[in-house]
Amino acid sequence: TTAFLNDSYLPLEEARISPMDRGFLFGDGIYEVIPTLGGKPVGMGAHLSRLQDGLDALSITNPKSETEWRELVSALVQKNAQHLQSDSVGIYIQVSRGTVMNRAHGYPEDIPPTVFAFAFATAAPPVEDINKVSVFSVITGEDKRWQRCNIKSTSLLGNVMHFQQGKSAGKQEIILLNHRGEVTEASACNVFVVKDGVIMTPPLDNQILPGITRKLVIDSLKLEGIEVQQKPITKALLDNADEVWLTSSSKEIAPVTSVDDKPVGSGKVGDVWLQAIRVFNRHKFE
């Protein structure tokens, strides 16, 4: 795999950073995962603008222009297309505050950020077929993360521990609930529910990541005259939903057919999911 570190492309196995990097010591950095299909990125502009928002929140100067980021992403896709042997390639990019030879919490002044990026093969996007699409089973659990989940920080311990909680229960994800018993998001995805034909997702605030797939789903449905309601989703609504979906850059829209070992709706993939994935596929490269 060809990776990118600071100013150069190099084999991933040869990439080295100092253990004094603040990304390593403090998780002091921002990351993005940008999906590409057949070499074409999905939601590139939105990913770069979220990256900028995260860097602004941490007062890290963006080390690259938007054009440079786009070039980096397409170069990594090109350099890795052949050996990854996949049409679906994810590009991980990370900017940490940088390296200084002392460990002090406060932001050091004027140090160059560390830029790291690599390409990886992702699962093929969901097929537009209710009978053939891969389905997800999840548990629910109390959201025990911090109150700045809108920042796409590399400090992912809360998410990692929650994901493992789901995995240990034999599930592929965990849907998290705040202290009011409302859905926030999953450990690495946003959540949508459908009830009586109405599509709903929790509103954007500090409790969730503003997912790019979430945005693309809402925007593409809107283009075809279907409104998504952004409003709090109670556990009761989740339990009584006809459909539950997870969205993320690597999963696009993934149907959930079981929550806490109980079937969602009929226990089968729903019609609204099929409609949504078709609409999403028509607009995702726009």
Ligand code: PDD
């Ligand atoms: N995860 N919520 C959380 C906590 C996430 O980590 C992610 C993405 C999402 C979905 O965001 P998007 O649609 O922009 O991918 C929501 C990425 C893919 C990851 O950490 O690998």
